[in-house]
Amino acid sequence: MKSFQYLKKIDRTIDYDNNDRALFYYLMRVEPTVALCIACGACTATCSAGNFSTLDLHKIMLSIRRGEKVYIAKEITQCVLCGKCQLVCPKNVNTRGVILQIMSFLQSSQL
Amino acid sequence: MKTDVVVIGGGIAGLEASTALHNLGHHVILIEKKDILGGHVALWDKLFPNNKNASSIIHYLKDHLPQNLTILLSTEITNISKRNNSFFIETNFHQTIETKSVLVATGYDVFNAHLKEEYGYGIYDNVITSAELEEMFKNNKPILTKQGKEPSRIGFVHCVGSRDRKINNLYCSKVCCVTAVKQAIEIRQKLPFSETYCFYMDLRMYGLNFEELYNESQEKYGVTFIRGRLSEASETIDGKIIIKVEDTLLGRPLKMTMDMLVLMVGMVPSAGTSFLINKLDLLSNNGHFIASSDEHLLANYTNVNGVFVAGTASSPKSIDDTFADARSAVLAIHQYLTSQKM
Amino acid sequence: MKIEGKKQIWSSYQKEIANDNYYYARSCIRQNFFPGAENMFIKILREQLNKNIFDDERQTTCTGIGYHSSIVLPETTMTVIARQFSLMNEAGYDNFICSCVTSFGLYTEVIETWTHFPETLEKTKEYLYKSTGRTFQIPQNLVHASDIIYKFRYELLHKLKYKLIHHKTGKPLNVVEHIGCHYAKIFPHKGVGGAEYPHVLAGLIEAWGGNMVDYPERRHCCGFGFRQYLIKANRGYSYSHSLKKFESMQPYEVDLIITNCPGCNYFLDRWQYVAAIEEKKLFGAENKAIPVLTFEELAALLLGYDPWKIGLQMHQIPVEPLLDKIGITYNKKEKYFGTKPPQIPEILNYC
Numbered sequence: 101m102k103s104f105q106y107l108k109k110i111d112r113t114i115d116y117d118n119n120d121r122a123l124f125y126y127l128m129r130v131e132p133t134v135a136l137c138i139a140c141g142a143c144t145a146t147c148s149a150g151n152f153s154t155l156d157l158h159k160i161m162l163s164i165r166r167g168e169k170v171y172i173a174k175e176i177t178q179c180v181l182c183g184k185c186q187l188v189c190p191k192n193v194n195t196r197g198v199i200l201q202i203m204s205f206l207q208s209s210q211l
Numbered sequence: 212m213k214t215d216v217v218v219i220g221g222g223i224a225g226l227e228a229s230t231a232l233h234n235l236g237h238h239v240i241l242i243e244k245k246d247i248l249g250g251h252v253a254l255w256d257k258l259f260p261n262n263k264n265a266s267s268i269i270h271y272l273k274d275h276l277p278q279n280l281t282i283l284l285s286t287e288i289t290n291i292s293k294r295n296n297s298f299f300i301e302t303n304f305h306q307t308i309e310t311k312s313v314l315v316a317t318g319y320d321v322f323n324a325h326l327k328e329e330y331g332y333g334i335y336d337n338v339i340t341s342a343e344l345e346e347m348f349k350n351n352k353p354i355l356t357k358q359g360k361e362p363s364r365i366g367f368v369h370c371v372g373s374r375d376r377k378i379n380n381l382y383c384s385k386v387c388c389v390t391a392v393k394q395a396i397e398i399r400q401k402l403p404f405s406e407t408y409c410f411y412m413d414l415r416m417y418g419l420n421f422e423e424l425y426n427e428s429q430e431k432y433g434v435t436f437i438r439g440r441l442s443e444a445s446e447t448i449d450g451k452i453i454i455k456v457e458d459t460l461l462g463r464p465l466k467m468t469m470d471m472l473v474l475m476v477g478m479v480p481s482a483g484t485s486f487l488i489n490k491l492d493l494l495s496n497n498g499h500f501i502a503s504s505d506e507h508l509l510a511n512y513t514n515v516n517g518v519f520v521a522g523t524a525s526s527p528k529s530i531d532d533t534f535a536d537a538r539s540a541v542l543a544i545h546q547y548l549t550s551q552k553m
Numbered sequence: 554m555k556i557e558g559k560k561q562i563w564s565s566y567q568k569e570i571a572n573d574n575y576y577y578a579r580s581c582i583r584q585n586f587f588p589g590a591e592n593m594f595i596k597i598l599r600e601q602l603n604k605n606i607f608d609d610e611r612q613t614t615c616t617g618i619g620y621h622s623s624i625v626l627p628e629t630t631m632t633v634i635a636r637q638f639s640l641m642n643e644a645g646y647d648n649f650i651c652s653c654v655t656s657f658g659l660y661t662e663v664i665e666t667w668t669h670f671p672e673t674l675e676k677t678k679e680y681l682y683k684s685t686g687r688t689f690q691i692p693q694n695l696v697h698a699s700d701i702i703y704k705f706r707y708e709l710l711h712k713l714k715y716k717l718i719h720h721k722t723g724k725p726l727n728v729v730e731h732i733g734c735h736y737a738k739i740f741p742h743k744g745v746g747g748a749e750y751p752h753v754l755a756g757l758i759e760a761w762g763g764n765m766v767d768y769p770e771r772r773h774c775c776g777f778g779f780r781q782y783l784i785k786a787n788r789g790y791s792y793s794h795s796l797k798k799f800e801s802m803q804p805y806e807v808d809l810i811i812t813n814c815p816g817c818n819y820f821l822d823r824w825q826y827v828a829a830i831e832e833k834k835l836f837g838a839e840n841k842a843i844p845v846l847t848f849e850e851l852a853a854l855l856l857g858y859d860p861w862k863i864g865l866q867m868h869q870i871p872v873e874p875l876l877d878k879i880g881i882t883y884n885k886k887e888k889y890f891g892t893k894p895p896q897i898p899e900i901l902n903y904c
């Protein structure tokens with residue numbers, strides 16, 4: 101039988117049941133302020149890196165909770181670690197700590 | 212029977228107002244259609260935002276009820292009419308009460324969740340309302356799914372029956388956001404291995420200590436908040452609930468399986484409130500509750516001279532707001548009765 | 554799942570369905586896809602239910618596919634629909650049956666538009682008169698063909714030769730129903746049972762002995778989408794939709810899918826065929842693909858009509874496993890009436 105060659109669409113739904121939230125649980129242990137983020141976007145608005153790249157810290161913060169690891173791994177390396185996000189965060193999330201912990205988690209785990 | 216004021220509704224608004232009016236020297240008759248006093252608060256367990264026992268409020272109100280206050284329990288009003296400056300109230304016991312003034316404190320009903328068909332209330336086994344969960348807490352019932360298991364993932368759906376043009380309830384019910392936060396924390400306390408999620412459109416943490424409770428729910432209890440209105444719930448083959456929601460802050464649809472879904476039902480005017488609007492020709496406001504003559508200056512007055520309103524009969528309110536409103540109604544009636552006597 | 558809750562919802566979505574004397578508007582695509590289905594509908598009404606139904610050769614397409622693909626203007630659509638009504642008036646009928654769900658949705662939408670914007674009705678009258686010299690009256694009763702079978706499901710039950718029951722084990726068959734989106738999603742009150750828990754086909758399954766499967770993606774569109782499907786390069790989009798449904802119904806060991814919409818029937822059938830070939834996946838009971846029938850084909854089958862005369866060979870997913878379960882005997886050799894049988898891919902060649 102010859103193939104139809106229909107291009108299936110990739111489902112963009114966040115598949116929460118099957119996502120791996122190990123990063124979130126790790127951060128809850130080592131940097132519990134991660135839980136306080138209300139996704140207000142103040143960090144994103146001020147982010148130095150965000151001017152020249154796709155880095156969007158509020159989306160990173162949410163993606164941590166949703167277990168969207170691939171997105172985080174792809175984006176987080178664009179952070180220039182300037183620390184401005186931490187100054188503006190109304191919830192006092194230790195964003196710098198969160199970012200550094202993400203990096204070390206990703207280095208030590210295999211994606 | 213003749214009296215100065217009939218208070219209709221023995222919830223916290225009616226109880227507080229009856230006691231205060233009596234203490235100011237007026238003759239009061241309190242009518243309650245159920246055989247118990249306290250209204251909805253008598254059904255609740257621990258209260259937001261400070262974990263107080265709801266029963267302590269009811270006990271306080273009952274303890275302070277004057278000895279000789281006339282309370283008619285299990286009494287339904289069959290008719291009410293106004294002639295000259297008096298009201299004539301007929302009851303299911305064929306009494307007729309003549310009164311100079313009426314305080315409507317007939318409160319609210321929780322929204323009938325069947326009307327939001329897409330959430331499957333009354334169809335899916337593991338979809339319940341916040342009021343039902345509260346009663347489970349109150350009666351110390353184990354939190355179990357229909358299949359008899361401890362739920363490991365529980366979702367709270369905000370704004371069920373509120374802020375919804377489709378069902379013609381445009382208003383916010385005010386207490387359900389913080390009730391969801393409170394109940395999510397309680398679930399985490401009772402079932403430490405569970406995950407809890409709140410699906411909200413906006414989080415309305417307007418009151419004193421509400422925001423703090425919300426922070427605590429996240430930091431201490433790991434409650435997850437997802438901004439998006441649930442569009443659909445469906446049942447899986449093993450009786451769980453799959454929900455569809457947009458994670459609007461990430462801009463992507465999200466799908467997850469729940470063991471139990473709690474619908475945060477809002478407030479609608481109680482059947483008694485609607486009945487009195489009808490019988491007394493009271494004006495109603497946008498939410499179909501009783502309209503105040505002026506929301507700032509005459510909050511407890513209605514369009515009918517001699518008829519006053521207190522508590523959630525005029526709009527959704529928390530307990531503290533209900534008390535403040537009942538006390539202000541007392542002042543309004545006191546003024547009305549004293550000016551009549553002179 | 555609690556049936557009482559559904560019953561409560563169903564009771565608030567009941568509609569008037571005329572009892573007799575129908576004018577039948579066929580579907581343009583269905584006559585090509587599953588030509589037996591419409592014939593069986595007419596036969597069942599005439600032979601089994603003794604109803605008067607008029608099958609008018611003068612009718613045209615409703616323009617639905619063109620309309621939903623922005624190829625046909627709404628004014629044109631309204632005028633075409635007005636002409637159909639005029640034909641109905643001329644034939645002396647008041648009760649209009651649409652064979653197609655797209656048509657049903659469109660006719661309903663047009664009538665609603667005329668009601669809410671009377672100036673559009675006046676315009677339509679003018680266009681119709683200028684182009685054909687005709688006038689028209691809106692039907693007193695407008696329903697979809699599945700509504701009629703729903704209405705008479707218990708009358709038919711008494712005439713059934715077979716039921717949706719496994720003839721060996723006595724167990725009810727697991728049946729999925731798929732309602733065309735335009736049957737009730739646009740106007741929930743025009744569909745029997747509403748849009749969330751539609752009853753129009755579920756009612757047939759229940760009445761005829763089957764087990765109605767309410768699976769999580771029940772309400773998802775089949776993926777037809779009109780404009781998407783028309784372009785071949787976009788068909789993967791349509792396919793992805795159906796696939797989502799199949800994956801969701803897989804755990805229920807489904808024996809049969811029934812539909813009331815031409816597009817849905819076509820796609821739920823064809824896309825299973827594609828999935829079988831492309832992904833080597835079969836989604837039904839006993840690891841077979843799931844036969845997909847229209848509601849009329851199902852009714853005719855259970856009434857005892859010959860499966861090949863109903864036209865079941867027009868479906869790409871083999872129906873024989875279903876016939877075997879119900880206990881219907883059939884002649885293998887006659888399936889293609891002596892013409893050369895199509896080549897069946899190996900994965901589906903289990904009959």
Ligand SMILES: Cc1cc2nc3c(=O)[nH]c(=O)nc-3n(C[C@H](O)[C@H](O)[C@H](O)COP(=O)(O)OP(=O)(O)OC[C@H]3O[C@@H](n4cnc5c(N)ncnc54)[C@H](O)[C@@H]3O)c2cc1C
Binds near residue numbers: 390
């Ligand atoms: C799930 C849920 C949880 C809540 N938790 C909290 C909380 O933790 N903290 C907080 O501050 N608030 C809470 N609230 C809000 C609280 O319930 C209300 O503020 C309070 O009940 C309002 O009191 P009320 O007297 O105005 O009305 P109700 O409590 O509704 O009382 C009305 C009374 O009138 C009676 N009645 C009605 N019709 C008639 C009639 N025709 N004749 C005679 N009697 C009649 C009723 O039987 C009832 O006793 C919660 C609400 C909900 C829905």
Ligand code: SF4
Binds near residue numbers: 147195
């Ligand atoms: S530390 Fe990184 S994320 Fe924060 S503002 Fe600087 S570049 Fe942006």
Ligand code: SF4
Binds near residue numbers: 138161190
């Ligand atoms: S500023 Fe703080 S609270 Fe706001 S999105 Fe960034 S991390 Fe979250």
Ligand code: SF4
Binds near residue numbers: 370
């Ligand atoms: S309080 Fe919250 S849940 Fe309740 S209606 Fe208002 S916004 Fe919705």
